[in-house]
Amino acid sequence: MASFEARTAAGEGRVTVVLSGDCDLTARDQLTHVLLDAVSREKAVFVDVAEVSFFDSTGVHALVTAHHAARGRNGRLFVVNAGGAVAAVLELTGLDALLRAPAEGHRHA
Template sequence: MQGNSVAREDGDGYVLVRLSGEVDLSWSQDVRREVLDALASGAPVGVELSAVSYIDSSGIAALVEGFQAARARGSRFALVAVSDAVRAVLELARLDRVFHLVPAADALLA
């Protein structure tokens, strides 16, 4: 089993929150807190999901809350390098039409 990790990277004009592992109920509050803290910077925020092997509804809820908070602030928020496992869940819930999905962090500035 892969361990869960979250890392924040302050890029050139953006903040990237890198997640890995399984985003489920046991960990989604930490993800939520990290995403909201990143949004407080005022910079565009991306959540990189390339190393996420599983996400449940609580993980999706944390991402939706980040999206809503960014929209309320007028900030840019995107999901970066979405793994196939996460993309399948987003498509099932039709959230791939809601979230801005980008292939790489530098696309946050485009």
């Protein structure tokens, strides 16, 4: 069983949240907390999911919750580096289009 980790790095006018491991029910509280904290600090938040090995409805819910929080502050949440099964879940739910970064760092495998 893979563990979950979220690392945050602040940059000029943006926060990048790098996720790794399994975004599942066991990671729900930590994932939601990290994303909401990031959108409360900057108007642009980039969520890098390149190292995510599993992504279920818990991850979808956390992204949607953070997206709404960001929009409520006139900010944006973007997902970058989605590939494989993670990209498939984002595409299936429509989050790939909703949270696509403007011409940077987005790959779709």
